[in-house]
Amino acid sequence: MNRKILYIFMLSTVVPGLVLAGMGMMNGPGMMRGGMMNMSMARHQYVMRNGLPSAYSGKRNILKPDTETLSAGKQLFNANCASCHGESGQGDGPAAAGLHPRPANIARFAKMPMASDAYLYWTINEGGAPVGSAMPPFKDMLSDEEISQIMLYLRRM
Numbered sequence: 001m002n003r004k005i006l007y008i009f010m011l012s013t014v015v016p017g018l019v020l021a022g023m024g025m026m027n028g029p030g031m032m033r034g035g036m037m038n039m040s041m042a043r044h045q046y047v048m049r050n051g052l053p054s055a056y057s058g059k060r061n062i063l064k065p066d067t068e069t070l071s072a073g074k075q076l077f078n079a080n081c082a083s084c085h086g087e088s089g090q091g092d093g094p095a096a097a098g099l100h101p102r103p104a105n106i107a108r109f110a111k112m113p114m115a116s117d118a119y120l121y122w123t124i125n126e127g128g129a130p131v132g133s134a135m136p137p138f139k140d141m142l143s144d145e146e147i148s149q150i151m152l153y154l155r156r157m
Ligand code: HEC
Pocket: 039, 040, 041, 042, 043, 044, 077, 080, 081, 082, 083, 084, 085, 095, 099, 100, 101, 102, 103, 104, 105, 106, 109, 120, 123, 124, 127, 128, 131, 133, 134, 135, 136, 138, 150
């Protein structure tokens, strides 16, 4: 191999390796399964562009995260959400395979500033229709109180 080709060869293997390693450090261990790559980019972009629908903007969760509420939230999550999002909320439930976009890592997302009460109410009530995903709308399946219970559980999980 002459020197120029060797140089190009090294660049093409070393540089992507470094970029990947850098992303891994940013996201901590497990970035492929549960890291930043697994957030709902389509939804975040939708909200940046359009804001939240007025029916939800400013809506606050008034329930308190006591033991009873959190355990109700956990049961409801396992029954309604874990098939896609996984029991630990990382987006790796049994029904997640083959979905595009993928179910998000909501355990992580729910602790970020962007995950306001209003954002979560909108997402859970209306589901994936606004962003073209497979997430079902829950507004006719769960009561407002049940959705509020799930939201408190999400923030602790
Ligand atoms: C059929 C699979 C499926 C089920 C069941 C499901 N989801 Fe989702 N969910 C998705 C997918 C796919 C996405 C990513 C695309 C999107 O934002 O719609 C998502 C995204 C989300 C987001 C947005 C995350 C972000 O980064 O903005 C939240 C919050 C969420 N789901 C909560 C829930 C909750 C709570 C339940 C149960 C009440 C639930 N989901 C049930 C598939 C599902």
